[in-house]
Amino acid sequence: MMITRRAALATAAAIVLASSGASAADKKYDTGASDTEIKIGNIMPYSGPASAYGIIGKTEAAYFKKINAEGGINGRKINYISYDDAYSPPKAVEQARKLVESDEVLLIFNSLGTPSNTAIQKYMNAKKVPQLFVATGATKWNDPSNFPWTMGWQPSYQAESRIYAKYLLKEKPDAKIAVLYQNDDYGKDYLKGLKDGLGAKAASMIVMEESYETTEPTIDNHIVKLKSTGADVFMNITTPKFAAQAIKKSAEIEWKALHILNNVSASVGSVIKPAGFANAQGIVSAQYLKDTTDQQWADDPGMKSYLEFMTKDFPEGDKLDNGTVVGYGVAQTLVQVLKQCGDDLTRENVMKQAASLRGFRTGVLLPGIAIDTSATDFAPISQLQLMRFTGERWQLFGDVISADVGG
Structure with a gap:
């Protein structure tokens, strides 16, 4: 009886070890990701002629801090590293190299400005590092056949x-x-x-x-x-x-x-x-985004969540600044992509999931507007309304x- 019980325990232990081994094997990581962390890079003009856009990067930092406080994404915390390029293409190149080669981020997210992103696009694609949801509406970001590692977010x-x-x-x-x-x-x-x-x-x-x-x-x-x-x-x-x-x-x-x-x-x-x-x-x-000054959104669940975030997690931010709405919406989109990645946090899978968004809506998109992407369509938002x-x-x-x- 004792031998049978020992054999049963040994079998159970073997099953546990096998299953845990399989679980570990199922996890895939590239540089910048681990069991505990997802390292995200960002480049913003916190100074210079386009410094008004710096609020976008600050909003994203506050949103990721909120996500981390809630337990992170699939148990992993976001390590968000954001640098200033002063809206200068040469500086953007310097900061991109630093993020990829020194900080070893998994991806660069929502880097701002057409000139800056143009300056780093070939580098990012040569390195096969996602240049994801760039903060510029240039049409060139929707070119998956030539630049499969670069994707826009806002309407062109x-x-x-x-x-x-x-x-x-x-x-x-x-x-x-x-x-x-x-x-x-x-x-x-x-x-x-x-x-x-x-x-x-x-x-x-x-x-x-x-x-x-x-x-x-x-x-x-x-x-x-x-x-x-x-x-x-x-x-x-x-x-x-x-x-x-x-x-x-x-x-x-x-x-x-x-x-x-x-x-x-x-x-x-x-x-x-x-x-x-x-x-x-x-x-x-x-x-394409809701405006905080528009009273028609007073009882809107998405706007209420945004205003709650601003009050609780980013009180120093200006609710009237459209940049905070943009930062909140694009950060929500990245969180969705990372959730879809599950335990496969490779750069290739990040781009695959970013190109697999179907009817996704952040809390701040206008009614009737949704985010849709595919392997041949790297333009997530393509609808607008006049105002x-x-x-x-x-x-x-x-x-x-x-x-x-x-x-």
Whole structure:
């Protein structure tokens, strides 16, 4: 009887050892991941001409801290390492190398800026390290055949501009459009989308294309020059610092043109409020995220969760700043991808899961908008809705518009 019992115990122990061995074998890790940690890299312009976007990185840090406090992802804590590149491509390259080669992160997440991400794209793909959910809407990020390790998140700039073109062709078909754009890939992408959307009428409708450099302290002289054309539509393709300047100067010189402002500078907190609410009346933009100033979301579960997070986990953050909404939404998307990875935390599987999102919704996406990706579609969000600034908030109008533009 004793021998039988011992044999049974030995068999049970062998089964436990075998199953634990199988469990350990099922776990797959690349550099930056382990049983206890997932190391995530990030590059943000915490200083320099685009420093207003730094709030996105700070929001993400606070969100991952919240996730860690709740037990992490599948029992693993996120180690989020974020560096400043001052919106400088050479600095971005330096920081990317540091994150990949010294810090040994699993991936670089939501690095900001078209120039900076362009500078590191070939390096990241050569190293086969995910450059995931980049914080820029350049169309080039949706190119899985040539850059399988790079994926965007927000709607593409060209898609957004095509929506403005469609709106103008319907509402002001005889418009005279003056365009101010940042002289880099970001600005040129928006401009291309506008021209493509206007089609054959682009040549006659666009009366001036004026570019500016991020090193310029002010763009006031450009605004005066654009007004002198007699344009009745001002297409404002600028980052937050310059967008606020453009809104202020347009009001100061009483340029009464229809003002269209690109989404990346539609933040009430970092752009509209500094520029002055009175100066921003009637501005048209497009959105894919809920706006905290819009009372229609007062009882919305997703917005309530966001505001609870801001109050409890990021009290120093500005609830009116669209950057905090962006940071929250994109961080939720990464958490979903990492959850889907399970115990296979290889870089290849991270990209596989990022390309396997079906109808995923963060708490802050507008109704009717969802995140969808596939092995051939690296553009997670491709829908927007037009909005107009009235009083002290944006008001949505029209339907959600799908705006797919191929990579």
